[in-house]
Amino acid sequence: xxxxxxxxxxxxxxxxxxxxxxxxxxxxxxxxxxxxxxxxxxxxxxxxxxxxxxxxxxxxxxxxxxxxxxxxxxxxxxxxxxxxxxxxxxxxxxxxxxxxxxxxxxxxxxxxxxxxxxxxxxxxxxxxxxxxxxxxxxxxxxxxxxxxxxxxxxxxxxxxxxxxxxxxxxxxxxxxxxxxxxxxxxxxxxxxxxxxxxxxxxxxxxxxxxxxxxxxxxxxxxxxxxxxxxxxxxxxxxxxxxxxxxxxxxxxxxxxxxxxxxxxxxxxxxxxxxxxxxxxxxxxxxxxxxxxxxxxxxxxxxxxxxxxxxxxxxxxxxxxxxxxxxxxxxxxxxxxxxxxxxxxxx
DNA sequence: TATCCGTGGGG
DNA sequence: TCCCCAAGGAT
Numbered sequence: 001x002x003x004x005x006x007x008x009x010x011x012x013x014x015x016x017x018x019x020x021x022x023x024x025x026x027x028x029x030x031x032x033x034x035x036x037x038x039x040x041x042x043x044x045x046x047x048x049x050x051x052x053x054x055x056x057x058x059x060x061x062x063x064x065x066x067x068x069x070x071x072x073x074x075x076x077x078x079x080x081x082x083x084x085x086x087x088x089x090x091x092x093x094x095x096x097x098x099x100x101x102x103x104x105x106x107x108x109x110x111x112x113x114x115x116x117x118x119x120x121x122x123x124x125x126x127x128x129x130x131x132x133x134x135x136x137x138x139x140x141x142x143x144x145x146x147x148x149x150x151x152x153x154x155x156x157x158x159x160x161x162x163x164x165x166x167x168x169x170x171x172x173x174x175x176x177x178x179x180x181x182x183x184x185x186x187x188x189x190x191x192x193x194x195x196x197x198x199x200x201x202x203x204x205x206x207x208x209x210x211x212x213x214x215x216x217x218x219x220x221x222x223x224x225x226x227x228x229x230x231x232x233x234x235x236x237x238x239x240x241x242x243x244x245x246x247x248x249x250x251x252x253x254x255x256x257x258x259x260x261x262x263x264x265x266x267x268x269x270x271x272x273x274x275x276x277x278x279x280x281x282x283x284x285x286x287x288x289x290x291x292x293x294x295x296x297x298x299x300x301x302x303x304x305x306x307x308x309x310x311x312x313x314x315x316x317x318x319x320x321x322x323x324x325x326x327x328x329x330x331x332x333x334x335x336x337x338x339x340x341x342x343x344x345x346x
Numbered sequence: 347t348a349t350c351c352g353t354g355g356g357g
Numbered sequence: 358t359c360c361c362c363a364a365g366g367a368t
Contacts, residue, residue, distance in 0.1 A: 047364095090351085091352055091365085128364070144364085200363090201357065259350085296353090
Protein backbone atom coordinates (compact mmCIF):
# COMPACT_ATOMS: atom_id res chain seq x y z
CA UNK A 1 0.00 0.00 0.00
CA UNK A 2 1.49 3.28 -1.08
CA UNK A 3 1.55 6.01 1.49
CA UNK A 4 0.25 8.75 -0.77
CA UNK A 5 -2.74 6.58 -1.57
CA UNK A 6 -3.58 6.15 2.11
CA UNK A 7 -3.19 9.82 2.88
CA UNK A 8 -5.23 10.62 -0.17
CA UNK A 9 -8.30 9.06 1.40
CA UNK A 10 -9.60 12.23 3.00
CA UNK A 11 -13.08 11.05 3.57
CA UNK A 12 -13.96 12.36 7.01
CA UNK A 13 -15.09 15.85 5.94
CA UNK A 14 -17.63 14.80 3.30
CA UNK A 15 -18.68 11.83 5.42
CA UNK A 16 -19.38 13.96 8.49
CA UNK A 17 -21.23 16.52 6.39
CA UNK A 18 -23.39 13.70 5.05
CA UNK A 19 -23.94 12.36 8.56
CA UNK A 20 -25.03 15.79 9.82
CA UNK A 21 -27.88 15.70 7.30
CA UNK A 22 -28.73 11.99 7.19
CA UNK A 23 -27.99 10.49 10.62
CA UNK A 24 -30.67 7.95 11.42
CA UNK A 25 -32.87 8.57 14.43
CA UNK A 26 -32.16 5.62 16.75
CA UNK A 27 -33.29 5.15 20.36
CA UNK A 28 -29.72 4.89 21.66
CA UNK A 29 -28.28 7.69 19.59
CA UNK A 30 -27.58 11.32 20.45
CA UNK A 31 -28.04 13.33 17.25
CA UNK A 32 -24.87 14.93 15.85
CA UNK A 33 -23.96 18.12 17.67
CA UNK A 34 -25.97 17.38 20.83
CA UNK A 35 -23.22 16.16 23.11
CA UNK A 36 -22.11 12.73 24.22
CA UNK A 37 -24.23 9.67 24.79
CA UNK A 38 -24.62 7.92 28.15
CA UNK A 39 -21.96 5.15 28.28
CA UNK A 40 -24.52 2.76 29.80
CA UNK A 41 -26.89 3.19 26.86
CA UNK A 42 -24.05 3.00 24.33
CA UNK A 43 -22.77 -0.21 25.90
CA UNK A 44 -26.24 -1.79 26.11
CA UNK A 45 -27.06 -0.94 22.50
CA UNK A 46 -23.71 -2.13 21.19
CA UNK A 47 -23.99 -5.49 22.93
CA UNK A 48 -27.53 -5.95 21.59
CA UNK A 49 -26.36 -4.97 18.11
CA UNK A 50 -23.61 -7.59 17.98
CA UNK A 51 -24.50 -9.65 14.90
CA UNK A 52 -28.06 -8.38 15.19
CA UNK A 53 -30.04 -5.98 13.02
CA UNK A 54 -31.14 -2.52 14.14
CA UNK A 55 -34.78 -3.42 13.53
CA UNK A 56 -34.56 -6.44 15.83
CA UNK A 57 -32.84 -4.49 18.60
CA UNK A 58 -35.00 -1.36 18.86
CA UNK A 59 -37.82 -2.69 21.02
CA UNK A 60 -35.49 -4.73 23.21
CA UNK A 61 -33.41 -1.63 23.89
CA UNK A 62 -36.48 0.45 24.78
CA UNK A 63 -37.77 -2.32 27.04
CA UNK A 64 -34.42 -2.81 28.83
CA UNK A 65 -33.82 0.91 29.43
CA UNK A 66 -37.39 1.27 30.64
CA UNK A 67 -37.01 -1.60 33.12
CA UNK A 68 -33.43 -0.71 34.08
CA UNK A 69 -32.66 2.99 33.41
CA UNK A 70 -29.24 2.92 35.08
CA UNK A 71 -26.53 0.29 35.20
CA UNK A 72 -27.10 -0.12 38.95
CA UNK A 73 -30.69 -1.13 38.19
CA UNK A 74 -29.56 -3.76 35.72
CA UNK A 75 -26.86 -5.00 38.08
CA UNK A 76 -29.52 -5.59 40.74
CA UNK A 77 -31.87 -7.41 38.37
CA UNK A 78 -32.85 -11.04 38.68
CA UNK A 79 -30.90 -13.37 36.35
CA UNK A 80 -34.03 -15.17 35.20
CA UNK A 81 -35.80 -11.90 34.42
CA UNK A 82 -32.91 -10.67 32.31
CA UNK A 83 -32.81 -13.97 30.42
CA UNK A 84 -36.57 -13.75 29.88
CA UNK A 85 -36.33 -10.18 28.58
CA UNK A 86 -33.49 -11.19 26.26
CA UNK A 87 -35.44 -14.20 24.95
CA UNK A 88 -35.84 -14.07 21.17
CA UNK A 89 -32.82 -11.85 20.56
CA UNK A 90 -30.39 -14.77 20.22
CA UNK A 91 -26.77 -15.35 21.21
CA UNK A 92 -27.69 -15.79 24.84
CA UNK A 93 -24.12 -15.67 26.11
CA UNK A 94 -24.51 -11.94 25.53
CA UNK A 95 -27.21 -11.74 28.19
CA UNK A 96 -25.12 -13.63 30.72
CA UNK A 97 -22.09 -11.45 30.00
CA UNK A 98 -24.29 -8.37 30.10
CA UNK A 99 -25.27 -9.08 33.70
CA UNK A 100 -21.73 -9.99 34.72
CA UNK A 101 -20.43 -6.77 33.17
CA UNK A 102 -23.15 -4.65 34.78
CA UNK A 103 -22.37 -6.08 38.20
CA UNK A 104 -18.63 -5.51 37.78
CA UNK A 105 -19.13 -1.91 36.71
CA UNK A 106 -21.72 -1.23 39.40
CA UNK A 107 -19.41 -2.67 42.05
CA UNK A 108 -16.71 -0.26 40.87
CA UNK A 109 -18.86 2.83 41.38
CA UNK A 110 -21.12 2.58 38.35
CA UNK A 111 -18.70 4.25 35.94
CA UNK A 112 -17.50 2.46 32.83
CA UNK A 113 -13.73 2.52 32.22
CA UNK A 114 -12.85 5.44 29.97
CA UNK A 115 -10.10 3.63 28.09
CA UNK A 116 -10.28 1.00 25.39
CA UNK A 117 -8.05 -1.33 27.42
CA UNK A 118 -10.20 -0.98 30.52
CA UNK A 119 -13.33 -1.72 28.53
CA UNK A 120 -11.73 -4.74 26.83
CA UNK A 121 -11.23 -6.37 30.22
CA UNK A 122 -14.99 -6.53 30.84
CA UNK A 123 -17.04 -9.63 29.94
CA UNK A 124 -18.83 -9.44 26.60
CA UNK A 125 -16.75 -6.48 25.41
CA UNK A 126 -14.35 -7.26 22.58
CA UNK A 127 -12.33 -5.10 20.20
CA UNK A 128 -15.35 -3.74 18.36
CA UNK A 129 -17.49 -2.87 21.38
CA UNK A 130 -14.57 -1.37 23.33
CA UNK A 131 -13.72 0.91 20.43
CA UNK A 132 -17.36 1.82 19.88
CA UNK A 133 -17.94 2.83 23.50
CA UNK A 134 -14.67 4.80 23.55
CA UNK A 135 -15.53 6.64 20.36
CA UNK A 136 -19.26 7.19 20.81
CA UNK A 137 -19.52 7.78 24.57
CA UNK A 138 -16.10 9.31 25.24
CA UNK A 139 -15.37 10.78 21.80
CA UNK A 140 -11.97 9.12 21.81
CA UNK A 141 -10.21 8.67 18.44
CA UNK A 142 -10.56 4.88 18.36
CA UNK A 143 -11.03 2.97 15.12
CA UNK A 144 -14.35 1.18 15.09
CA UNK A 145 -14.50 -1.77 12.72
CA UNK A 146 -17.69 -3.76 12.36
CA UNK A 147 -19.10 -5.58 9.34
CA UNK A 148 -20.23 -2.29 7.80
CA UNK A 149 -16.81 -0.69 8.11
CA UNK A 150 -15.12 -3.80 6.75
CA UNK A 151 -17.29 -3.54 3.66
CA UNK A 152 -16.82 0.21 3.22
CA UNK A 153 -13.04 -0.04 3.60
CA UNK A 154 -12.76 -3.10 1.36
CA UNK A 155 -14.47 -1.07 -1.36
CA UNK A 156 -12.61 2.19 -0.73
CA UNK A 157 -9.28 0.40 -1.22
CA UNK A 158 -10.55 -2.33 -3.56
CA UNK A 159 -9.21 -5.05 -1.27
CA UNK A 160 -9.40 -8.39 -3.05
CA UNK A 161 -8.40 -10.61 -0.13
CA UNK A 162 -11.44 -12.61 0.96
CA UNK A 163 -12.91 -12.32 4.47
CA UNK A 164 -12.28 -13.33 7.16
CA UNK A 165 -8.57 -13.47 6.24
CA UNK A 166 -8.70 -9.84 5.13
CA UNK A 167 -9.75 -8.59 8.55
CA UNK A 168 -6.32 -7.45 9.86
CA UNK A 169 -5.65 -5.67 6.57
CA UNK A 170 -9.02 -3.92 6.71
CA UNK A 171 -8.50 -2.86 10.32
CA UNK A 172 -5.11 -1.38 9.44
CA UNK A 173 -6.61 0.51 6.51
CA UNK A 174 -9.53 1.73 8.60
CA UNK A 175 -7.07 2.97 11.19
CA UNK A 176 -5.49 5.27 8.63
CA UNK A 177 -8.87 6.94 8.11
CA UNK A 178 -9.92 7.70 11.70
CA UNK A 179 -9.95 11.49 12.13
CA UNK A 180 -8.91 13.35 15.32
CA UNK A 181 -12.07 15.46 15.23
CA UNK A 182 -15.54 14.03 16.05
CA UNK A 183 -14.37 10.39 16.09
CA UNK A 184 -17.69 9.29 17.63
CA UNK A 185 -19.78 10.85 14.88
CA UNK A 186 -17.28 9.57 12.33
CA UNK A 187 -17.63 5.98 13.61
CA UNK A 188 -21.42 6.15 13.49
CA UNK A 189 -21.28 7.81 10.06
CA UNK A 190 -19.22 4.92 8.67
CA UNK A 191 -21.69 2.41 10.05
CA UNK A 192 -24.70 4.39 8.80
CA UNK A 193 -23.09 4.63 5.39
CA UNK A 194 -22.59 0.87 5.32
CA UNK A 195 -26.14 0.24 6.46
CA UNK A 196 -27.92 2.60 4.07
CA UNK A 197 -25.67 3.41 1.06
CA UNK A 198 -22.71 1.05 0.90
CA UNK A 199 -24.95 -1.99 1.33
CA UNK A 200 -23.88 -5.61 0.75
CA UNK A 201 -25.89 -6.35 -2.42
CA UNK A 202 -26.65 -3.23 -4.43
CA UNK A 203 -24.64 -0.28 -3.13
CA UNK A 204 -26.14 3.08 -4.05
CA UNK A 205 -22.90 4.67 -5.18
CA UNK A 206 -24.79 7.53 -6.85
CA UNK A 207 -25.78 8.79 -3.39
CA UNK A 208 -22.46 8.09 -1.69
CA UNK A 209 -20.67 11.13 -0.25
CA UNK A 210 -17.24 9.51 -0.66
CA UNK A 211 -17.55 7.70 -3.98
CA UNK A 212 -14.91 10.05 -5.42
CA UNK A 213 -12.39 8.40 -3.09
CA UNK A 214 -13.56 4.84 -3.74
CA UNK A 215 -11.31 2.54 -5.78
CA UNK A 216 -13.99 -0.12 -6.17
CA UNK A 217 -16.45 2.47 -7.49
CA UNK A 218 -13.94 3.70 -10.06
CA UNK A 219 -13.21 0.11 -11.09
CA UNK A 220 -16.91 -0.74 -11.24
CA UNK A 221 -16.58 -3.62 -8.77
CA UNK A 222 -18.17 -2.19 -5.61
CA UNK A 223 -20.97 -4.77 -5.58
CA UNK A 224 -18.41 -7.60 -5.81
CA UNK A 225 -16.56 -6.59 -2.64
CA UNK A 226 -15.74 -7.65 -0.04
CA UNK A 227 -14.97 -11.13 -1.25
CA UNK A 228 -15.71 -13.95 1.13
CA UNK A 229 -14.32 -17.41 1.62
CA UNK A 230 -16.90 -20.13 0.85
CA UNK A 231 -18.82 -21.31 3.89
CA UNK A 232 -18.94 -24.94 5.03
CA UNK A 233 -22.20 -26.78 4.53
CA UNK A 234 -24.72 -26.82 7.38
CA UNK A 235 -25.26 -30.28 8.89
CA UNK A 236 -28.73 -31.61 9.72
CA UNK A 237 -29.59 -32.60 13.26
CA UNK A 238 -32.73 -33.89 14.91
CA UNK A 239 -34.21 -34.64 18.29
CA UNK A 240 -37.36 -34.90 20.39
CA UNK A 241 -38.97 -32.26 22.59
CA UNK A 242 -41.61 -33.10 25.20
CA UNK A 243 -44.36 -30.68 26.08
CA UNK A 244 -45.64 -32.24 29.27
CA UNK A 245 -48.81 -30.99 30.96
CA UNK A 246 -50.25 -31.57 34.37
CA UNK A 247 -53.66 -30.01 34.71
CA UNK A 248 -53.06 -26.30 34.40
CA UNK A 249 -49.26 -26.50 34.36
CA UNK A 250 -46.57 -27.14 31.73
CA UNK A 251 -43.22 -28.82 32.21
CA UNK A 252 -40.26 -26.49 31.66
CA UNK A 253 -36.57 -26.52 32.48
CA UNK A 254 -33.62 -24.18 32.49
CA UNK A 255 -30.99 -25.22 30.00
CA UNK A 256 -27.39 -25.59 31.20
CA UNK A 257 -25.67 -22.22 31.53
CA UNK A 258 -23.14 -22.83 28.79
CA UNK A 259 -23.47 -23.92 25.21
CA UNK A 260 -26.38 -23.72 22.83
CA UNK A 261 -29.30 -21.66 24.17
CA UNK A 262 -27.36 -21.58 27.44
CA UNK A 263 -29.40 -20.48 30.45
CA UNK A 264 -32.64 -20.13 28.51
CA UNK A 265 -36.07 -21.54 29.37
CA UNK A 266 -36.95 -24.68 27.43
CA UNK A 267 -39.19 -27.70 27.10
CA UNK A 268 -37.23 -30.84 27.97
CA UNK A 269 -35.67 -32.44 24.92
CA UNK A 270 -33.16 -35.00 23.83
CA UNK A 271 -29.76 -33.84 22.77
CA UNK A 272 -29.69 -33.01 19.07
CA UNK A 273 -26.68 -35.09 18.14
CA UNK A 274 -28.44 -38.44 18.28
CA UNK A 275 -28.46 -38.83 22.05
CA UNK A 276 -31.28 -41.00 23.30
CA UNK A 277 -32.58 -39.38 26.47
CA UNK A 278 -35.70 -40.83 28.15
CA UNK A 279 -38.93 -38.85 28.38
CA UNK A 280 -39.00 -36.37 31.28
CA UNK A 281 -41.84 -38.19 33.03
CA UNK A 282 -44.57 -40.80 32.75
CA UNK A 283 -47.28 -39.91 30.26
CA UNK A 284 -49.13 -41.20 27.26
CA UNK A 285 -46.91 -39.28 24.89
CA UNK A 286 -48.25 -38.62 21.44
CA UNK A 287 -46.75 -36.86 18.46
CA UNK A 288 -48.14 -33.48 17.43
CA UNK A 289 -45.67 -32.73 14.62
CA UNK A 290 -42.23 -31.30 14.11
CA UNK A 291 -40.59 -27.90 14.03
CA UNK A 292 -37.68 -26.73 11.91
CA UNK A 293 -35.09 -24.28 13.12
CA UNK A 294 -31.88 -23.03 11.59
CA UNK A 295 -28.99 -22.14 13.84
CA UNK A 296 -25.73 -20.56 12.79
CA UNK A 297 -23.95 -23.85 12.17
CA UNK A 298 -26.64 -26.52 11.84
CA UNK A 299 -30.29 -27.10 10.94
CA UNK A 300 -32.60 -28.84 13.37
CA UNK A 301 -35.78 -30.85 13.06
CA UNK A 302 -37.42 -31.35 16.42
CA UNK A 303 -40.25 -33.88 16.83
CA UNK A 304 -42.73 -32.58 19.39
CA UNK A 305 -44.58 -34.91 21.77
CA UNK A 306 -47.26 -33.89 24.23
CA UNK A 307 -48.86 -35.78 27.06
CA UNK A 308 -50.64 -35.49 30.39
CA UNK A 309 -48.23 -36.50 33.15
CA UNK A 310 -49.37 -39.45 35.23
CA UNK A 311 -46.66 -39.06 37.84
CA UNK A 312 -44.00 -36.65 39.08
CA UNK A 313 -41.63 -35.32 36.39
CA UNK A 314 -38.10 -36.74 36.29
CA UNK A 315 -36.64 -33.37 35.41
CA UNK A 316 -37.71 -29.75 34.93
CA UNK A 317 -40.46 -28.11 36.92
CA UNK A 318 -44.18 -27.65 36.44
CA UNK A 319 -45.09 -24.02 35.78
CA UNK A 320 -48.74 -22.92 36.09
CA UNK A 321 -50.00 -21.49 32.80
CA UNK A 322 -50.87 -18.31 34.68
CA UNK A 323 -47.16 -17.77 35.35
CA UNK A 324 -46.05 -18.84 31.90
CA UNK A 325 -45.15 -16.30 29.26
CA UNK A 326 -44.42 -17.43 25.71
CA UNK A 327 -42.16 -14.42 25.20
CA UNK A 328 -39.75 -15.77 27.83
CA UNK A 329 -38.83 -18.61 25.44
CA UNK A 330 -36.09 -18.53 22.79
CA UNK A 331 -37.25 -18.73 19.19
CA UNK A 332 -36.96 -22.49 18.82
CA UNK A 333 -39.05 -23.16 21.91
CA UNK A 334 -41.67 -20.64 20.78
CA UNK A 335 -42.10 -22.79 17.70
CA UNK A 336 -42.55 -25.87 19.87
CA UNK A 337 -45.14 -24.09 21.99
CA UNK A 338 -47.01 -22.70 19.00
CA UNK A 339 -47.17 -26.12 17.38
CA UNK A 340 -48.54 -27.75 20.52
CA UNK A 341 -51.11 -25.00 21.02
CA UNK A 342 -52.38 -25.01 17.46
CA UNK A 343 -51.02 -27.92 15.36
CA UNK A 344 -53.16 -26.84 12.39
CA UNK A 345 -51.40 -23.52 12.06
CA UNK A 346 -48.22 -23.69 9.94
C1' DT B 347 -6.79 -20.02 14.08
C1' DA B 348 -11.22 -22.26 13.94
C1' DT B 349 -15.35 -23.26 15.95
C1' DC B 350 -19.32 -22.29 18.50
C1' DC B 351 -23.11 -19.33 19.39
C1' DG B 352 -29.69 -17.25 17.26
C1' DT B 353 -32.66 -14.94 14.82
C1' DG B 354 -35.17 -12.40 11.26
C1' DG B 355 -35.47 -9.94 6.97
C1' DG B 356 -34.29 -9.21 2.13
C1' DG B 357 -33.18 -10.65 -2.55
C1' DT C 358 -37.06 -21.93 -1.26
C1' DC C 359 -32.73 -20.94 -0.24
C1' DC C 360 -28.97 -18.14 0.74
C1' DC C 361 -26.94 -14.11 2.62
C1' DC C 362 -25.67 -11.73 6.51
C1' DA C 363 -26.24 -8.19 10.70
C1' DA C 364 -23.09 -2.32 15.20
C1' DG C 365 -18.90 -9.86 17.45
C1' DG C 366 -17.10 -12.39 21.57
C1' DA C 367 -15.38 -16.42 23.96
C1' DT C 368 -12.76 -20.36 23.90
